[in-house]
Amino acid sequence: MVESPQSQNALSPDELHEAWAVLSADERLEGFRLLPPAVADDFFLGLTAREQGELILSLPPGERRTWVRLLPPDDLADLVQAVEPEQVDAILSQLDDASRREVNVLLAYSEDDAGGLMNPRFARVRPDMSIDEAIGYLRKQAREKVETVYYAYVLDAEQRLQGVLSLRQLFQAAPDKRVADVMIRDVITVAENTDQEAVSRTFSEHSFMAMPVVDEQRRMKGIVTVDDIVDVVQEEATEDIQKVGGMEALDAPYFDVGFMAMLKKRAGWLMVLFLGEMLTATAMGYFEHEIARAVVLSLFIPLIISSGGNSGSQATTLIIRSLALSEMRLKDWWRVARRELTTGLALGGVLGAVGFLRVIAWQALFHSYGDHALLIGMTVGVSLVGVVIFGTLSGSMLPFILRRVGFDPASASAPFVATLVDVSGLVIYFTAASLFLRGTLL
């Protein structure tokens, strides 16, 4: 795409965006400077906080101000948190005093709270204004520094939230009415310290473009806009997917995570799973005599334990996601358990039948399994039914249990369930074997 970054041919914004990750700091700066001024603003605003920070710091100090001041306070707070601590002053010194104070207030909130997401600049009107006065006042605010004028928040003298008006309602109202006559008093708000996941849930339950953030005295602190919620939703989904895959959430794009940090995120869970899986060696130890007497039994071990792991992995991801989307609650566990039991029985029945037929077919074709192929086939088939039921049930119940005791259900990762099922799968298999083969092979 960027065959010769030294060439003077300007890239289109989309091309530059696509190439961004693989460009050096110098190449990024050069590509950015070649953008027409009209599109450079939009391109800059579309970068992540980390990328904005790197780009600004690669500019000579004299050119930084425009770009720093283009960002609203909430995005600046994100940017400040994304750069190295020793670079923070180089950013904040570009701001006027009032804006710097705003950013510093935001920095006091946790990044994952409503307070950390909100923009402190919002459109406000007073309850006793007429509709025409309110529209005129909004026009004035838009000319200054408020970005989002989709809703006008009605505040009393103590900055307490009294009501809200959408711009549409304001436009629709008769010009001689007062704000207090037409405003909606029953405003849905979020508290400063509401977790971002809860904020995004409130957004999806209502269909607002923005929501006000208030403190305990209902004084209004800022607004969270729905475009920030898109990022929250992506972030939370990424965390869940990574946890489901059996690792700690990365919190940053793949190439932005250092080698050692990446190793730590992965080695921890891998080691936990490995230690758990060591129990299989212990379990197998108990069955060593059985294996010595009937080596043929060992052939089906991977097939059987992995089938339990796969069915458990399906069930656990399904339930983890449903819980994350609030499609089900903790109290639905019994409904899920009954359903998964039936599902496990059906799935296990299918796999068990195929497994049984596999043994019989190979015996007919290649005489692979000696005199007792029928009994071996039954052992394999019955074990598969048991293991799949166990996998499905434990995979679906584990997320509920984890949530109940206060952990993230997503920790019931596919590999975690597989490990659990591996150990129990061995016990199920060798129990079935001793039932069917006692007196013949065993």
Added chain:
Amino acid sequence: MVESPQSQNALSPDELHEAWAVLSADERLEGFRLLPPAVADDFFLGLTAREQGELILSLPPGERRTWVRLLPPDDLADLVQAVEPEQVDAILSQLDDASRREVNVLLAYSEDDAGGLMNPRFARVRPDMSIDEAIGYLRKQAREKVETVYYAYVLDAEQRLQGVLSLRQLFQAAPDKRVADVMIRDVITVAENTDQEAVSRTFSEHSFMAMPVVDEQRRMKGIVTVDDIVDVVQEEATEDIQKVGGMEALDAPYFDVGFMAMLKKRAGWLMVLFLGEMLTATAMGYFEHEIARAVVLSLFIPLIISSGGNSGSQATTLIIRSLALSEMRLKDWWRVARRELTTGLALGGVLGAVGFLRVIAWQALFHSYGDHALLIGMTVGVSLVGVVIFGTLSGSMLPFILRRVGFDPASASAPFVATLVDVSGLVIYFTAASLFLRGTLL
């Protein structure tokens, strides 16, 4: 929560929302009717399309009109697609002719395209209007039926998109300027048939509240707003998580999917994995003599193959998500391969060392593994290194290969990678065993 749905105590909207999934149709209707009128609208708009359809159809025909007409055309189109075909008329007959035509136009688009997401009602102005005329005209449109007045789109006489003005820019501009003087001409648009995933990517690259949808002649058809993108992002993440878990995407909440439909979504992949896993029985068949001579080897089979599966599962989910978020491109595969090779070596080294020590320790404590425990420990340790490297590499490369040949990278699910690694893990293990144990145990 709803101990006695027959009681006359009205639930709060939040309580009703929470209980919704477990209420019967009658209970839902009763709860909904007890809501104060001021909050009922908002509550209704926060329901999913399917829930809105069920609620409307449970109302007597005379009461349906208000609720049907509350919905904008794009939400109505979703609702129509969510109800049974024979119920569609009961919904559409509540609309005036113009709105019914709008909904029918939208129904012609695929649900997953920009056309299926868009709202055909948007605020428009003409390039030759003065700023004050434009604001007056917007006020008039807001009074009629346009919902979203955050951007005013500038259209020529053929409805072709000439430019855009945010409300803020409109408010900021000098009243005597003309729209054409201050509008932004370089408008980012999406085509009618752009896939919703691509639309959401365009939203995340820029930071807009809405984007115009145009046809091939650049005639404007509607707008997609960012609040719809939140749903798209959730939906796409859910699909990916379910695929990563080793099943087909469900496309509906858990409890809304019928038993047989659910079985089909899960049995398909489970069977594919099972057939793949059958190769382990074949592979084990080749090593039956080795196992018969050294039963001790069989004890570590589950430990070794699952370690490969776990490391592969981590790698594949990491890469699937990074590809979905466009954090990396197809051409980055080589960079990823080198990095994952090093990561696999490090992770495998750690697990290998622990595995080796486990064998040595158990031998010292319990004399579990006979005369050749040191050699067995080395076999286990070296196999673990090999299997983890293989798992990490194949887990990270498979999503790239799938995307390259045109499949969804998310099909490289954790169980799929685990199955692949199980078969090769056996080969690696028994190869290591024959190297270390030839002439002693084997």
